[in-house]
Amino acid sequence: NAGVMQNPRHLVRRRGQEARLRCSPMKGHSHVYWYRQLPEEGLKFMVYLQKENIIDESGMPKERFSAEFPKEGPSILRIQQVVRGDSAAYFCASSPWPREENDEQFFGPGTRLTVL
């Protein structure tokens, strides 16, 4: 299966704990995007990364949230000291090196985070 992989699919954390979400892009894709979706709401862009580089993090909260996409291994979205408001579905998408007429994004199945 060459699709975008995310794990875990479901994650339960207590307030104050850390959540670590992983995303492996499609084979051949070098760009990763993270989105958050609250119940009954639209997708909210969080961060856009390529290998070892953050391109745009304008949608990510300044505190407690961080993202990385190392040279080897999956992209990681890390949420420190989680609060109930962090409960949401977190989607990762990937694309090849984007250029005109080759810029569609392909989504993983998402990680559903529940904060108790």
Added chain:
Amino acid sequence: QKEVEQNSGPLSVPEGAIASLNCTYSDRGSQSFFWYRQYSGKSPELIMFIYSNGDKEDGRFTAQLNKASQYVSLLIRDSQPSDSATYLCAVVMDSNYQLIWGAGTKLIIKP
């Protein structure tokens, strides 16, 4: 402010009819336009993309792009109950090729 606007719905269409979904965008220089479908509890999946003015057909789906009026639409012919989902419009507006997303239109096909 770069924006993509969609009517949130729900849009209710009888089975077999044509469903028409609309999307407007703020940046006249936008390059690429996408329609994604998202079933409840699932991730978005790409159903159509369009780059040039005019119509693009794929099976029961037709995307229509009018750059002068800054809108893109999606028509679904012979609507089926399985088409009931939220339809997300996304537009590339800058040289980073980053997608700007609409909030989605919830479509309900009534048997």
